[in-house]
Amino acid sequence: MATISYIPEYAAPETYLNTRHTVASWLLTKDHKRIAILFMVSITVLFAVGGTAAVIMRLQLLTPHSTLVEAETYNKLFTLHGIVMVFFFLVPSIPATLGNFLVPLMIGARDLAFPRINLLSWYLYITGASLTITCLILGGADTGWTFYTPYSSSFSNTHVVLAITGVFIAGFSSILTGLNFIVTIHKMRCPGMTWFRLPLFIWSMYATSIIFVLATPVLAITLALVCLERILGVGIFDPNLGGDPILFQHLFWFYSHPAVYIMILPGLGVISELVTCYSRKAPFGYSFIAMASLAIAILGFLVWAHHMFIAGISIYGGIVFSILSFMVAIPSAIKVFNWTATLYKGSIQLDTPMLYALGFIGLFTIGGLTGLFLATLGIDMHVHDTYFVIAHFHYIMVGGAVMAYMGGLHFWWPKITGKLYPEWWGRIAALILFFGFNLTFFPQFLLGYLGMPRRYYAYAPEFQVYNVMSTAGASILAVGYLLPLGYLLWSLRWGRTAGPNPFKAAGLEWTTASPPPPDNFEETPVAGEPYNYHEMDFSDV
Amino acid sequence: MSDLVAHQFDDLEQQTEADTLGMWTFLATEVLFFGGMICGYCVYRLLYFPAWHEGSLIVDNFRWLGVSSGAWNTAVLLTSSLTVAMGVRAAKMGDNQFLAKMLVLTLLLGIAFLAIKAAEYTHEYHEGVVPGYSLFHPDEEISGDLRQAAANSQIAENTLRHEFQLFWVFYFFMTGVHALHMVIGVGLFTYLLIEARRGRFTPKKHAPVEIMGLYWHFVDLVWIFLLPLLYLVR
Numbered sequence: 001m002a003t004i005s006y007i008p009e010y011a012a013p014e015t016y017l018n019t020r021h022t023v024a025s026w027l028l029t030k031d032h033k034r035i036a037i038l039f040m041v042s043i044t045v046l047f048a049v050g051g052t053a054a055v056i057m058r059l060q061l062l063t064p065h066s067t068l069v070e071a072e073t074y075n076k077l078f079t080l081h082g083i084v085m086v087f088f089f090l091v092p093s094i095p096a097t098l099g100n101f102l103v104p105l106m107i108g109a110r111d112l113a114f115p116r117i118n119l120l121s122w123y124l125y126i127t128g129a130s131l132t133i134t135c136l137i138l139g140g141a142d143t144g145w146t147f148y149t150p151y152s153s154s155f156s157n158t159h160v161v162l163a164i165t166g167v168f169i170a171g172f173s174s175i176l177t178g179l180n181f182i183v184t185i186h187k188m189r190c191p192g193m194t195w196f197r198l199p200l201f202i203w204s205m206y207a208t209s210i211i212f213v214l215a216t217p218v219l220a221i222t223l224a225l226v227c228l229e230r231i232l233g234v235g236i237f238d239p240n241l242g243g244d245p246i247l248f249q250h251l252f253w254f255y256s257h258p259a260v261y262i263m264i265l266p267g268l269g270v271i272s273e274l275v276t277c278y279s280r281k282a283p284f285g286y287s288f289i290a291m292a293s294l295a296i297a298i299l300g301f302l303v304w305a306h307h308m309f310i311a312g313i314s315i316y317g318g319i320v321f322s323i324l325s326f327m328v329a330i331p332s333a334i335k336v337f338n339w340t341a342t343l344y345k346g347s348i349q350l351d352t353p354m355l356y357a358l359g360f361i362g363l364f365t366i367g368g369l370t371g372l373f374l375a376t377l378g379i380d381m382h383v384h385d386t387y388f389v390i391a392h393f394h395y396i397m398v399g400g401a402v403m404a405y406m407g408g409l410h411f412w413w414p415k416i417t418g419k420l421y422p423e424w425w426g427r428i429a430a431l432i433l434f435f436g437f438n439l440t441f442f443p444q445f446l447l448g449y450l451g452m453p454r455r456y457y458a459y460a461p462e463f464q465v466y467n468v469m470s471t472a473g474a475s476i477l478a479v480g481y482l483l484p485l486g487y488l489l490w491s492l493r494w495g496r497t498a499g500p501n502p503f504k505a506a507g508l509e510w511t512t513a514s515p516p517p518p519d520n521f522e523e524t525p526v527a528g529e530p531y532n533y534h535e536m537d538f539s540d541v
Numbered sequence: 542m543s544d545l546v547a548h549q550f551d552d553l554e555q556q557t558e559a560d561t562l563g564m565w566t567f568l569a570t571e572v573l574f575f576g577g578m579i580c581g582y583c584v585y586r587l588l589y590f591p592a593w594h595e596g597s598l599i600v601d602n603f604r605w606l607g608v609s610s611g612a613w614n615t616a617v618l619l620t621s622s623l624t625v626a627m628g629v630r631a632a633k634m635g636d637n638q639f640l641a642k643m644l645v646l647t648l649l650l651g652i653a654f655l656a657i658k659a660a661e662y663t664h665e666y667h668e669g670v671v672p673g674y675s676l677f678h679p680d681e682e683i684s685g686d687l688r689q690a691a692a693n694s695q696i697a698e699n700t701l702r703h704e705f706q707l708f709w710v711f712y713f714f715m716t717g718v719h720a721l722h723m724v725i726g727v728g729l730f731t732y733l734l735i736e737a738r739r740g741r742f743t744p745k746k747h748a749p750v751e752i753m754g755l756y757w758h759f760v761d762l763v764w765i766f767l768l769p770l771l772y773l774v775r
Contacts (some may be wrong), residue, residue, distance in 0.1 A: 111549035187559040217574035242703030
């Protein structure tokens with residue numbers, strides 16, 4: 001066949017997706033965009049695991065004395081749900097996927113500063129997740145995701161060490177991601193990209209990274225001490241052996257409260273991008289929104305003991321931590337007010353990402369305001385360890401962080417895959433999620449206020465009606481999660497080709513091809529003013 | 542673009558700055574890592590003064606030529622920081638031979654530190670204070686000094702024993718994690734030594750030495766905190 005010398009062929013432009021196809025080219029990739037996809041697939045699997053545990057719990061709670069699972073199994077289920085959702089879904093969700101993908105693109109860099117460390121971060125995550133799954137297969141742990149001592153160290157007969165080791169290793173994954181982002185944002189911005197031209201998403205990533213780097217090591221050391229206590233039988237946190245369980249709680253919440261902001265700050269960043277794009281306006285008070293992210297990160301380090309108001313800390317300590325917790329409301333409210341002011345006189349377009357963004361603003365406000373209830377010493381006495389707390393943090397974590405993740409995923413889906421998601425299905429799914437979420441968790445505020453404690457497998461019969469509502473909501477929520485899984489995968493093959501900037505959004509990531517070439521930009525971009533929507537032409541939208 | 546510069550960077554300067562900032566950020570993590578331990582240590586030191594006083598006495602009674610092993614180790618480690626600093630200067634001037642010499646000295650001093658620490662650990666094992674020791678020697682009697690301390694402070698003997706053991710948990714944990722950092726440092730310096738012997742460092746490319754230097758100085762600095770907390774405070 002030597003006569004055929006030239007086959008005319010349509011040459012598809014080289015993108016990060018089609019540049020190589022082998023399995024090794026994915027598992028050994030140093031491209032931040034591919035690593036983002038590796039994380040995306042992994043956290044989706046873990047989300048399914050954590051979600052399944054939640055579904056079984058909600059089914060158990062359909063009736064007051066259900067025998068679907070035993071008490072011990074129920075304890076293991078909520079522990080699994082907590083550990084997986086907190087450490088293996090929410091913490092890495094936006095930073096390791098959208099953040100990983102977008103940080104270099106948004107600041108006009110070719111990659112993160114340390115691509116190998118980025119890959120290492122994924123392997124650490126996978127190792128931690130595998131240990132946690134192994135723990136689940138061997139029978140699970142029953143300590144709750146908080147690993148409170150002395151139960152976790154001296155009494156529990158489950159696989160606590162395995163679970164803790166998994167979380168410990170995943171912690172280093174977070175630290176490395178944070179380190180990578182900080183260095184990248186400091187040193188790799190393209191010409192013209194000054195600090196106050198950074199997209200607000202980058203500011204929130206920066207604030208999140210600070211928490212990753214400064215809070216996670218304290219969790220690591222605390223969990224290492226718990227393991228030591230369990231293995232050697234010494235009493236670091238066991239009062240029978242001279243230890244102080246309150247010290248454990250201080251050290252644990254020194255990480256785990258800032259970790260709450262690890263989970264919500266990236267969401268706040270995503271919403272800032274969505275609200276500006278879909279109201280075609282620059283954000284109202286850019287620098288206030290940016291600085292509010294940093295303020296939340298810093299204040300987040302000073303409020304940890306509000307988890308311990310009834311654990312025996314002094315009343316003066318309680319008052320100080322109560323006041324500091326109230327102060328977090330200030331930067332949070334600044335953000336909500338500024339988003340709302342951005343909407344004012346904007347040309348609002350109710351596409352799927354915007355539906356998520358608007359849902360987020362409402363749910364985040366409810367979650368934030370009920371946080372003020374909990375920061376109040378007297379009310380916290382009443383509702384501590386009840387479903388009120390569960391409802392509060394699910395409004396922030398699911399209504400906030402997960403809604404933002406879903407919104408961001410839809411918004412940047414064309415950039416990541418080059419394909420458009422089906423808009424009609426997207427809107428339907430967003431509405432189903434919003435409705436299902438509220439039906440699941442709003443009754444839990446009432447349940448908690450009426451006195452139903454968290455973490456019990458059975459309850460008094462008068463609580464049943466709210467529990468039935470909640471379980472019904474959870475099943476709607478499940479549909480809301482399965483729908484996007486279906487149509488997003490469908491769009492990979494059958495979705496319309498997106499083009500570089502299908503939503504007419506501002507930002508450097510929209511100036512390159514979708515999906516981007518391996519080095520992100522054909523030539524190094526030069527950044528101008530961010531959010532220049534007033535200069536853009538929307539006549540064809 | 543030369544092959545010294547990774548593809549994501551524009552030039553060597555940007556790469557060096559990024560690498561250095563990366564190490565500083567990592568050290569910030571490390572500060573909090575050790576900070577958690579030191580916080581726990583301080584809490585128990587204040588809570589359980591009499592028992593921890595007995596612990597400090599034992600830590601400090603391992604001596605050579607009349608000087609506590611803690612002091613020896615401090616001298617060894619500070620000297621190693623000096624040799625590292627001289628090595629970094631040599632790397633900046635592209636003097637690979639002198640750098641290699643300094644790295645060998647650093648390695649020897651690092652290993653000397655670990656050897657002294659190992660001797661201390663052996664001594665403490667024979668004193669029966671290693672956490673978990675009681676798992677293997679359940680019938681061990683409470684030692685005379687501790688009984689005396691219990692009598693003086695009017696704390697029940699068994700309680701004092703638990704508190705005393707807590708001191709050793711923190712002692713071994715803090716020095717152990719520090720020693721682990723030393724071992725990692727020794728490994729990385731061995732790698733640098735091989736590179737220096739191959740003449741890899743030039744005035745333009747010396748960032749790895751400088752960054753490893755930062756790490757080593759940090760590990761040194763941690764010891765400067767551990768020494769007063771574990772050896773000097775009574």
